[in-house]
Amino acid sequence: MHTTISSVLAFFVLSMGVYGQPSSQIRLLDRDDSMPIAGAFFQYGNQTGISDDDGVLTFQFTEQDTMKLSHVSYGAWIWTPEQTRKLIREQIYYRSAETLNLYPIDVIAVRDNQQPDDQLSIDFQERMQHDGAAILDQIPAFSSIRKGGNYGFDPVFRGFKYDQINIVMNGAQSATAACPNRMDPPTSQMAPNMMARVEVLKGPHALRYGTGFGATVNFIPSNLRFTNRPDAYGRVSSGYENNGTVSRNEAQFGVSANKYDVSFFGSWSQGQDYQAGNGNDVESDFTRGSFGANVGVKLTSKQQLRFSSVYNIARDADFPALPMDLREDDTWMFNARHDVQLDRTYLSSWNTTVFGSFVDHKMDNLLKDLEPRMANNETLATTYNYGGRTEGKWLFKNSKLFAGADLRVEGAEGTRSRSFLMGPMAGRTVEDNAWQNGQISKTALFAEYSLPGKAFNYLVSVRTELNAADISDPSDGFVAANGETQTTQFNPSISLGIQKSVTPRFTAGLWLGRAQRSGSLTERYINFFPVGQDPFEMLGNPGLDPEVNNQVDVIMEWKSSQTALNVDLFASYLQDYISSLIDPTLSPVLNNSPGVRRYINIDDVFKTGFEVNWTQQFGFNLQHQLGIAYTYAQDLERNQALPEIPPLDLSYTLRGNYFGDTWTPSVTLRHVTEQSRVSEEFGENATPSFTLVDVEMEYRVTTSLRFIAGVNNLLDEAYFEHLNRSVRGTNAPIFAPGRNIFARFSFQF
Numbered sequence: 001m002h003t004t005i006s007s008v009l010a011f012f013v014l015s016m017g018v019y020g021q022p023s024s025q026i027r028l029l030d031r032d033d034s035m036p037i038a039g040a041f042f043q044y045g046n047q048t049g050i051s052d053d054d055g056v057l058t059f060q061f062t063e064q065d066t067m068k069l070s071h072v073s074y075g076a077w078i079w080t081p082e083q084t085r086k087l088i089r090e091q092i093y094y095r096s097a098e099t100l101n102l103y104p105i106d107v108i109a110v111r112d113n114q115q116p117d118d119q120l121s122i123d124f125q126e127r128m129q130h131d132g133a134a135i136l137d138q139i140p141a142f143s144s145i146r147k148g149g150n151y152g153f154d155p156v157f158r159g160f161k162y163d164q165i166n167i168v169m170n171g172a173q174s175a176t177a178a179c180p181n182r183m184d185p186p187t188s189q190m191a192p193n194m195m196a197r198v199e200v201l202k203g204p205h206a207l208r209y210g211t212g213f214g215a216t217v218n219f220i221p222s223n224l225r226f227t228n229r230p231d232a233y234g235r236v237s238s239g240y241e242n243n244g245t246v247s248r249n250e251a252q253f254g255v256s257a258n259k260y261d262v263s264f265f266g267s268w269s270q271g272q273d274y275q276a277g278n279g280n281d282v283e284s285d286f287t288r289g290s291f292g293a294n295v296g297v298k299l300t301s302k303q304q305l306r307f308s309s310v311y312n313i314a315r316d317a318d319f320p321a322l323p324m325d326l327r328e329d330d331t332w333m334f335n336a337r338h339d340v341q342l343d344r345t346y347l348s349s350w351n352t353t354v355f356g357s358f359v360d361h362k363m364d365n366l367l368k369d370l371e372p373r374m375a376n377n378e379t380l381a382t383t384y385n386y387g388g389r390t391e392g393k394w395l396f397k398n399s400k401l402f403a404g405a406d407l408r409v410e411g412a413e414g415t416r417s418r419s420f421l422m423g424p425m426a427g428r429t430v431e432d433n434a435w436q437n438g439q440i441s442k443t444a445l446f447a448e449y450s451l452p453g454k455a456f457n458y459l460v461s462v463r464t465e466l467n468a469a470d471i472s473d474p475s476d477g478f479v480a481a482n483g484e485t486q487t488t489q490f491n492p493s494i495s496l497g498i499q500k501s502v503t504p505r506f507t508a509g510l511w512l513g514r515a516q517r518s519g520s521l522t523e524r525y526i527n528f529f530p531v532g533q534d535p536f537e538m539l540g541n542p543g544l545d546p547e548v549n550n551q552v553d554v555i556m557e558w559k560s561s562q563t564a565l566n567v568d569l570f571a572s573y574l575q576d577y578i579s580s581l582i583d584p585t586l587s588p589v590l591n592n593s594p595g596v597r598r599y600i601n602i603d604d605v606f607k608t609g610f611e612v613n614w615t616q617q618f619g620f621n622l623q624h625q626l627g628i629a630y631t632y633a634q635d636l637e638r639n640q641a642l643p644e645i646p647p648l649d650l651s652y653t654l655r656g657n658y659f660g661d662t663w664t665p666s667v668t669l670r671h672v673t674e675q676s677r678v679s680e681e682f683g684e685n686a687t688p689s690f691t692l693v694d695v696e697m698e699y700r701v702t703t704s705l706r707f708i709a710g711v712n713n714l715l716d717e718a719y720f721e722h723l724n725r726s727v728r729g730t731n732a733p734i735f736a737p738g739r740n741i742f743a744r745f746s747f748q749f
Contacts, residue, residue: 023058023059025088026087029226030097031196033337034226034306035304041070066079066081094223106141106202107200127237129269130288143156146724147321147734148284149282150274150284150285151314152182152188154185155187157202159642163523169218172209172388174385174410175359177359178360180522181322187217190219191267194308198219199216200217201216204515206461207463207494210442211493213547221294222263224294226256234253235749237747241271244273244737247271252265266292274737274738277719283318285316289314290312290313292309292310295308302341308336309335310333316367322728324363324377326361326363327363327366336355338353347392349392351391353390354387357386358385361379361381363378363379374422375418375421386408398453402447403447404447405444405446413436417431436474437471438524438525444463444464444465459499465490466491467487471525481539482543495515496511506556508554508557509555510552511553517546523599524540524544525542526540530590532597534683535593555568567610568612572608573605577604579600579601579635583596586598605633607642610630613627623654624652624653624654627649641679644723645722651670654666662700664697669691669692669693671689671691672689674686675687690717691717694713696709707743708745711740713737724736
C-alpha cells in the first residue's frame with residue numbers, strides 16, 4: 001500500500017512541474033517518415049530543454065512567451081503563443097528536413113489545421129476532389145490536358161508532360177496508365193483525401209525519387225500520428241455543385257496510441273453533364289470512388305513499419321474528345337515501408353519501401369451517339385508498376401548525405417476489338433494489339449549531398465539509371481516498321497545547387513541540372529493508335545535516343561514578417577527531344593485515320609520562362625496573393641513553336657479573416673492571355689484570353705465544424721483552356737463549366 005501511494009505521489013509531483021501546473025508535451029515528428037525528431041533544442045521564456053528519444057518536448061505552457069526551436073537537421077523556427085496552444089491540443093508537430101528548403105519547390109499542404117511553416121494551404125474541399133491533378137492546378141505553372149469534362153486531367157508543367165514529369169507517391173510508388181489515350185494518368189490514381197501534402201520539385205534537380213526531367217511531383221500520404229495515449233480521430237466532408245449536379249463526399253476514421261496508428265479513408269464523387277458559359281451542354285458524366293487504409297506499427301522507439309493500400313474505381317466517365325469513353329477502371333495500389341534510426345557514428349537512419357500498382361481498364365464507344373454507327377469498339381487493357389527503394393541518411397559534422405538504390409518495373413497489355421456493323425466488313429470482328437505486352441525496367445543508384453557553409457549552401461544530386469525495355473507479344477506490322485524491339489540504355493543525371501542568404505530577408509540560388517530519360521511505353525511501343533493531340537495514329541519507336549534536359553533555375557526569395565516574394569527564372573536546352581513526325585510511307589490501321597505519326601528525336605529544343613509568387617498581409621485583417629507563370633518553347637530544328645504550351649496565367653486572391661478565424665471571405669481573379677504561339681506541324685489552333693472571378697465564404701461554427709459556400713466563374717464566362725482537346729470529329733473545343741454554385745461542410749474530431 002505504501003509503495004502504491006508513493007508512486008502516485010511521485011507521478012503527481014513530476015506531472016505538476018516546477019510551476020505547480022501540469023506539464024505540456026508536444027511530439028516532434030519528421031514530416032516524411034513520421035520518425036521522432038530527437039535532440040531538438042528549445043528556449044521558452046526562462047525554460048530550456050531538448051526533445052527526448054521519442055521526439056517529445058516537455059514544458060509548462062505560458063500565455064505570453066514565444067518558443068524558439070532549433071535542430072541541426074531541421075533548422076530553426078518559432079511558435080507564437082497561439083500556435084503553441086494549438087499544438088499542445090494536437091500533441092504532434094511535423095517538420096521537414098532543412099535540405100528540402102534548398103530546392104526550387106512548391107509545397108501544397110493538403111490538410112486542415114495548417115501548421116506554421118506550410119507554404120500553401122489546401123483545404124478540406126480539395127480533399128474531396130476525385131483527381132490529384134485538381135490539386136496541382138492550384139499552382140499557376142500547372143495546366144492540364146483535358147479530353148473529358150470532369151475526369152482524367154493530365155498535368156503539364158512548364159510545357160513538360162506525360163513521362164517528362166515524375167509522378168510518385170511517398171517518393172517511390174507510381175501507376176502506369178492502362179488507357180493508350182491516358183484517360184487514367186498517374187495523377188488520377190492519387191486519392192487526394194489520403195494525402196497530407198504535395199511537393200513539386202521543379203526542374204531536373206531532385207533525383208532521389210526518380211528522373212525528375214521537367215519536375216518531380218511527390219504525393220505524400222497522411223502522416224502517422226503515434227500518440228502518448230489512445231486516441232480516436234477522423235472527419236466527414238461533403239459538398240454539392242449545381243452545375244453538373246456534382247456531389248463529393250469523403251471521410252476518415254482512425255485510432256492511435258504509442259505503438260500503433262490505424263486509419264481508414266473513403267471518398268465518393270459523381271456528376272452529370274455540365275453547362276458551359278455559352279449555354280451548351282458538355283458531356284461530363286463520371287462516377288469515382290477511392291477507399292484505403294494506412295497502418296503504422298512502432299516496433300521499437302527507433303523502428304516502425306507502415307502499410308497502405310488504396311482501391312480506386314471509376315465508372316462511365318465521358319470523354320468527348322476521344323473515340324471511346326471510360327466504362328470501368330479498377331486500380332489497386334499497395335505500399336509497405338520500414339524506417340529505422342541508427343546510432344552509428346555517421347549513419348543516422350535507413351528506410352526501405354516496396355510497392356505495387358495494378359490497373360484494370362475497360363473503354364468502349366457504346367455510350368456515344370454515333371450516326372451512322374459503323375462499329376462497336378472496345379479496348380481491355382491492364383498495366384502493372386512495381387518495385388522497391390532503399391535509402392540511407394548520413395550526418396557528418398557540417399553536411400548530410402542521402403544515398404540508395406531503387407527499382408521500378410512497368411508493363412502494359414491490351415487489345416482493341418472492332419465489331420463491324422455496316423459495310424463490307426459487317427459481321428466480322430478485328431482485334432488490334434495496343435501495347436504488345438511492353439515492359440520497361442529501371443534500376444538506379446542515387447545520392448544527394450548537402451553542405452551548408454558560412455557564405456553559401458551547396459547541394460549536389462546524382463543519379464545513374466539502367467533502362468531496359470522490350471515487348472513479348474510483337475505485332476508483325478510493328479516489327480516490319482521498326483526492326484529490333486529490345487533496347488538497353490544508360491542514363492546519368494546530375495544537378496548542382498548553390499544558395500546564399502544575401503541579407504537576413506533576401507536569399508538567392510542558382511541551380512544547374514542535366515537529366516536524361518529514355519522513351520516511355522507509349523513512345524517506344526504504341527502500335528498504330530491515335531493517342532496524340534490530332535487524329536493521326538501513333539507508332540512507337542524502340543530506337544529512340546534518350547532525351548536530355550540541360551536546365552538552369554535562378555531563384556530569388558524575399559521574406560519579412562508580413563510579405564513573401566518568390567521569383568523563379570528558368571531556361572532549358574533540350575537535346576534529342578522526343579516528338580513525332582508524319583510518316584507518309586506508313587499506312588494507318590483505321591480507314592478514317594488521316595495517316596500515321598512515328599515517334600522521333602528532335603535535335604534541339606529551347607524553353608524559358610518564369611514564375612512569380614507574392615503573398616502579403618496588410619491592414620483590416622486582409623491578405624492578398626499573386627501568382628504568375630509563363631513558358632516560351634521553340635523547336636529549333638523546325639523553327640516553330642512547340643505544341644501544347646500554356647499561355648501566361650495570372651491568379652490574384654484577396655482574403656479576409658474576421659471574428660477570430662470564424663468568418664473568412666475571399667475573391668479570386670484569374671486572367672489567362674491569348675495563346676497565339678501554336679504548332680502548325682500538329683494543327684494547333686490559337687486560343688483566346690479569358691478572365692474568371694470566383695467568390696467564397698467560409699464560416700467556422702466551432703473548431704470542428706466548418707461550412708463553405710461560393711460561386712466559381714461568377715460572370716458565367718464561356719471559355720476553354722489552351723490544353724483542352726476538341727470534341728472528336730469537330731473543331732469545337734471542350735468548354736469549361738459556366739457559373740457554378742457550390743456548398744460544402746466538414747466535421748472533424
